[in-house]
Amino acid sequence: MKIPSSIWTLLIGIVLTLVSLWYGQNHGLLPTAASDEAVLVDGLFNTMMIVSTGIFLLVEGILIYAAIRYRRRAGDNEDGPPVEGNVPLEILWTAIPAIIVIGISVYSFEVYNDMGGFDPHSIHEAPMTQESMAMPGTAMAATLSAGDETTAALPDTATPAVDNADQMSQMQYEGNAPHIQVNVAGLQYAWIFTYPETGVTTGEMHVPIGREVRINMTANDVIHAFWVPEFRLKQDAIPGRQSEFRFTPRKAGDYDLICAELCGPYHGAMKAQVVVESQEAFDEWMQEQLVASRETLNQAVAVNPAEQSPDEFLAPYTKDMGIHPEMLHQVHH
Numbered sequence: 219m220k221i222p223s224s225i226w227t228l229l230i231g232i233v234l235t236l237v238s239l240w241y242g243q244n245h246g247l248l249p250t251a252a253s254d255e256a257v258l259v260d261g262l263f264n265t266m267m268i269v270s271t272g273i274f275l276l277v278e279g280i281l282i283y284a285a286i287r288y289r290r291r292a293g294d295n296e297d298g299p300p301v302e303g304n305v306p307l308e309i310l311w312t313a314i315p316a317i318i319v320i321g322i323s324v325y326s327f328e329v330y331n332d333m334g335g336f337d338p339h340s341i342h343e344a345p346m347t348q349e350s351m352a353m354p355g356t357a358m359a360a361t362l363s364a365g366d367e368t369t370a371a372l373p374d375t376a377t378p379a380v381d382n383a384d385q386m387s388q389m390q391y392e393g394n395a396p397h398i399q400v401n402v403a404g405l406q407y408a409w410i411f412t413y414p415e416t417g418v419t420t421g422e423m424h425v426p427i428g429r430e431v432r433i434n435m436t437a438n439d440v441i442h443a444f445w446v447p448e449f450r451l452k453q454d455a456i457p458g459r460q461s462e463f464r465f466t467p468r469k470a471g472d473y474d475l476i477c478a479e480l481c482g483p484y485h486g487a488m489k490a491q492v493v494v495e496s497q498e499a500f501d502e503w504m505q506e507q508l509v510a511s512r513e514t515l516n517q518a519v520a521v522n523p524a525e526q527s528p529d530e531f532l533a534p535y536t537k538d539m540g541i542h543p544e545m546l547h548q549v550h551h
């Protein structure tokens with residue numbers, strides 16, 4: 219039985235589509251997706267991977283098929299019939315890539331907007347991702363706990379609809395775990411993090427799971443770039459300018475923050491740890507940092523020279539001065 223070529227084309231098309239769809243989502247090229255934004259970026263990346271796998275297989279497949287099917291046979295010295303121009307085909311292979319490119323650019327614009335690319339610190343609803351959709355209970359609980367629970371659960375029928383909607387949207391934002399602010403400074407060759415709410419300054423960034431992190435970043439000397447591959451986030455730190463961006467960590471773990479802008483001879487060593495942990499672990503860590511900074515402060519107070527007598531103040535230095543401690547008394551009495 220001879221199978222018509224249209225059936226063959228259809229079958230090959232189906233197989234090609236299935237293979238592209240599978241490979242585009244199982245390429246294993248990206249590290250763990252540890253933030254809501256990473257899920258958005260991966261969606262875009264996988265879409266492009268599906269399209270490019272399909273195009274690659276189609277082009278290479280036709281190439282290999284043609285090379286074998288139309289190879290030169292023994293004793294055949296002809297050039298074959300001259301083929302030139304095919305307007306419908308040319309329109310088709312111009313239109314298809316144009317549609318693909320426009321589609322991808324609209325999609326990437328959308329992802330950039332969802333990540334807060336245009337207005338990083340504006341009030342927004344967190345992007346709906348697979349992870350956050352997988353836990354509707356927590357999202358609901360957070361929404362309810364934000365406002366008066368009775369009002370939220372049993373909306374007053376007398377309340378005008380508009381007021382209610384207004385209230386709802388506000389509640390959703392507040393309930394969406396209020397953001398935390400982190401000020402980041404890049405300098406040769408380290409990252410410094412300051413939490414303005416507590417005044418804590420550290421060399422390691424800790425962030426709680428599920429809460430939006432708003433970054434205000436600058437550089438002290440040259441241009442650096444904040445890059446956490448697991449967050450799919452890269453942003454320049456520019457001296458004299460504030461870079462604002464946000465992200466919502468979703469997966470607990472220790473991640474590398476890597477400087478992604480050549481900034482000097484030790485650029486390659488410019489790394490810091492980003493620790494994504496539960497809210498409780500984060501609060502505990504913050505408390506430890508506060509205690510540590512208070513201790514440092516107390517030590518500074520303990521040696522406050524203003525409260526010491528001159529010989530008390532000079533006592534530790536007598537060895538350096540090359541004199542006997544008793545001599546101090548003689549000097550001052």
Ligand SMILES: [Cu+2]
Nearest residue numbers: 442477481488
């Ligand atoms: Cu750097």
